[in-house]
Amino acid sequence: MVESKSLSLTILIGTWLSVSIVFLAGEIIFRYGALAGILVVAALLTSFILLMPLLKYEPSLTPKLNSYRSVIFFIWLLEILILNMFIGTIVLEVGFHMSRLTSFLLHFIVMVSVLIGLNPSKKVLNFIIVVNITLIFVLAQFLPTYIYLQEGIETVYHNLLHYHPKVLHINQEHHLIYFVVAIFIFSSKFFLLLPLFRKYGGSDAWTGIRKLFVCILIIATMILAFSTMTIFAMTQNLTTEHLNELLLLLIKKQSSPFVFHLIIVMLYLLTILSTVISFREFEFITKLKLNTSRHKMIQVAILCFLFIFTAFIYKKGATILSIYFYLGSIIGMLSFFLVIIACIKLIKLKSNNI
Known part of the structure; x- marks a missing residue:
């Protein structure tokens, strides 16, 4: 038997990380307090531990569940596209002082042009993934340090303690509920990605588990x-029409025009890269090829629908976190039934081997 070659950990991390993590992490803190980030991390680790046993049996289960998984993964793809539509619009609107409608239209045209015109080879796609992870790492290292140096950590904590104490104590009595919901959503998405996880471990399941743990x-x-940056933003009393603009307004206030626009360009580029990676990941999971003429028209139709839908919910005040929560819950519920099917098939498989 020929052992399958494991894929690079860098590619895995670059596939997972997307621009939405920047805004989701900030909004979670804004809504649920300073400890919410730690709870999200704990939920992420817990979800991974819960799904580890299934990774070992994934090769036996995948052929029997591919049709179910493809439908759920398509909903996940829609979630990612809606998030990217939101983020791209907000970045253009705040960064370049465009109207909301102009930002929507321009971002829609860019997304359609990239998806229709770009058909990356494996090497090009790997390069895109590496660029994606590099930009996110640069932002993660530069932004918190740069922003906090403008005023100082001690000053930020003093302002929180004396002028914004609720930031340190928002809804802490409900943290257990949020923790359980986060585990539910994360676990469902991990389950959908079991075939992809297997690729990164090769023929050795435990090697895959170790690599995935590092990725987590x-x-x-x-x-x-x-x-952490959103905690600082709360001390600045910034006025904004949309909650997700808060972080960008903070960066704008605390940095020079050159640095601000450089960050804006990086965030927008990350939005496009995330869209391309998501489509290619969908192809890998579902074994569908979306680069044919017929499928390209389907892509355009999907994006047109998402454009209208996103514009509607944006006007109604939806945020990035609310989109992630509701669509993630739908994915979670569908995946829950998929887990039941998987467990039944696993029990039958063991019974036949006895």
Whole structure:
């Protein structure tokens, strides 16, 4: 039997990390307090531990569950596209002082052009993934340090303690509920990605588990890095029409025009890269090829629908976290039934081997 060659850990991290982590981490802190970032990280680690046993049996289960998984993964792809539509619009609107409608239209045109015109080879796709992870790492290292140096950590803590004490204590009595919901959402998405995880471990399941654990720790570090900036933003009394603009307005206030626009360009580029990576990951999981003429038209139709839908919910005040929560819960519920099917098939498999 020929052992399958494991894939690079860098590619795995670059596939997972996306621009949405910057805004999600910040909004979580804004809504649920300073400890929320730690709870999200704990939920991420717990979800990974819960799914580890299934990684060993994934080769036996995947062929029987591919059709179910593809439907759920398509919903996940829609979630990612909506988030990227949101983020791209907000970045253009705040960064370049465009109107909301102009930002929507321009970002939509860019997304359609990239997805229709770009058909990356494996090497090019790997390069895109490496660029994606590099930009996120640069932002995670530069932004928190740069922003806090403008005023000082001690000053930030003093302002929080005396002028914004609720930031340190927002809804802490409900943290257990949020923790359970986060585990539910993360576990469902880990389950959907079991075939992808297997590729990164090769023929040795435990090698894959070790690599995935390192990946989880790196992502957890990114979440904590980006979440701290929102705590600082709360001390600045910034006025904004949309909650997700808060972080960008903070960067604008605390940096020079050159640094601000450089960060804006990086965030927008990350939005496009995340969209491309998500489509290619969908192809890998579902074994569908979206680069044919017929499928390219389907991509355009999906993006047109998402454009109208995103514009509607944006106007209604939806935020990045609310989109992630509701669509993530739908994915979680569908994945829960998939887990039940997987367990039944696993029991039958063991019974046949006895």
